Amino acid sequence: MTRTRPPLTSHRLELPSICDICGRARSAGKHAKCSRIRQQTKQAEWSTFMAEQAAKRLAKQERRRYGR
Template sequence: MRERPTLAGSRLDLHSICDICGKPRNTRKHAKCSRIRQQTKQAEWSAFMAELAAKRLAKQERRRYGR
């Protein structure tokens, strides 16, 4: 099971200005900022993935003749 949903399916909603350091994203690397962002968003992703798993389970239970 995935920890996070795939990102290639849609456009990333990232701003041109980094929300961590406040500098433009295209001027330098933001590896440190990315690590900080991932740590802060971990709880949010966990809740999102738990919600998706619950929806899938409910959908499977609704099927009359599951395969």
């Protein structure tokens, strides 16, 4: 199974206190609809990020002198 996004435990989410979708404070009210919209718009960004990470991992494996 391949990941579509990086694990969240590796780094902190850097979300601003103001919602970039609706413009209101993220602490006030629900932002489930905004979150869905954000996930759809970020999908292309995440896929390119994960492809870059996979390429780095593959390059690192190829550099190894003795395969494991």
